Amino acid sequence: DAAASQKRWDLSDFDIGKPLGRGKFGHVYLAREKRSNHIVALKVLFKSQLQQSQVEHQLRREVEIQSHLRHPNILRLYGYFYDQKRVYLILEYAARGELYKELQRCKFFSERRAATYVASLARALIYCHGKHVIHRDIKPENLLIGAQGELKIADFGWSVHTFNRRRTMCGTLDYLPPEMVESVEHDASVDIWSLGILCYEFLYGVPPFEAMEHSDTYRRIVQVDLKFPPKPIVSGSAKDLISQMLVKESSQRLPLHKLLEHPWIVQNADPSGIYRG
Numbered sequence: 201d202a203a204a205s206q207k208r209w210d211l212s213d214f215d216i217g218k219p220l221g222r223g224k225f226g227h228v229y230l231a232r233e234k235r236s237n238h239i240v241a242l243k244v245l246f247k248s249q250l251q252q253s254q255v256e257h258q259l260r261r262e263v264e265i266q267s268h269l270r271h272p273n274i275l276r277l278y279g280y281f282y283d284q285k286r287v288y289l290i291l292e293y294a295a296r297g298e299l300y301k302e303l304q305r306c307k308f309f310s311e312r313r314a315a316t317y318v319a320s321l322a323r324a325l326i327y328c329h330g331k332h333v334i335h336r337d338i339k340p341e342n343l344l345i346g347a348q349g350e351l352k353i354a355d356f357g358w359s360v361h362t363f364n365r366r367r368t369m370c371g372t373l374d375y376l377p378p379e380m381v382e383s384v385e386h387d388a389s390v391d392i393w394s395l396g397i398l399c400y401e402f403l404y405g406v407p408p409f410e411a412m413e414h415s416d417t418y419r420r421i422v423q424v425d426l427k428f429p430p431k432p433i434v435s436g437s438a439k440d441l442i443s444q445m446l447v448k449e450s451s452q453r454l455p456l457h458k459l460l461e462h463p464w465i466v467q468n469a470d471p472s473g474i475y476r477g
């Protein structure tokens with residue numbers, strides 16, 4: 201609420217619980233705000249590491265953006281504080297954990313589950329683009345699952361921290377559209393491309409341009425070398441949607457509002473954005 205986002209927080213406001221996971225710059229802990237008993241995820245980042253990687257300004261920008269985004273499919277940032285050595289981000293706690301672990305466990309999702317997730321991500325991206333925020337960097341590692349089974353984009357932290365480094369230094373190229381691997385300027389349509397990659401990965405269990413070597417992935421992306429394996433069996437309608445999103449010319453990609461009207465989404469996505477199995 202408004203009061204919470206203005207309040208000056210400090211560590212004594214929280215009971216710290218178990219570690220939930222760790223990223224490059226620190227750990228994420230389950231925590232409970234003492235006065236309200238509200239459960240949150242407390243992300244602890246080490247200033248020393250942020251300084252080493254020159255990401256402080258990016259962290260400030262992303263905290264600024266994230267704290268103003270309010271959408272059921274975007275993980276809330278309630279506030280932040282810092283001490284001598286660390287920066288603390290007070291984040292919404294997603295009770296059912298990380299989507300990529302669920303995808304690894306299931307190998308791939310049903311068309312109804314995939315379409316439900318893709319539709320809710322499209323709505324979250326339409327909301328972001330409406331606020332001139334792009335690049336929410338939607339890959340499975342940045343998606344969490346809320347208590348009701350709804351998807352939460354939880355990307356603002358690591359992905360942006362590694363924005364420059366990840367694109368050039370390490371991590372996966374798989375989700376980058378041609379204009380980014382060729383490092384020309386890009387716009388909101390990069391998110392349509394990444395959502396197309398994600399839709400493919402939900403249905404097949406692997407991203408479409410995966411290869412052993414970066415150079416091969418790079419080539420497959422810029423050539424849009426899109427192939428659909430015979431297994432698992434996927435409907436033509438799903439392939440049609442993916443083919444309309446993974447288009448080299450960014451202006452020709454299916455706009456997100458048109459995605460929500462695509463027959464595959466209309467026939468398979470649960471309107472509530474919740475996959476009930």
Ligand SMILES: CC(=O)N[C@H]1CCN(c2c(Cl)cnc3[nH]c(-c4cn(C)nc4C)nc23)C1
Nearest residue numbers: 220221222223228241292293294295296297
């Ligand atoms: C890079 C990064 O921050 N990744 C993860 C770590 C935990 N974190 C969470 C964040 Cl930031 C928010 N909510 C979470 N819920 C969980 C979680 C729940 N279960 C049952 N298991 C887990 C794990 N994790 C989070 C984001």
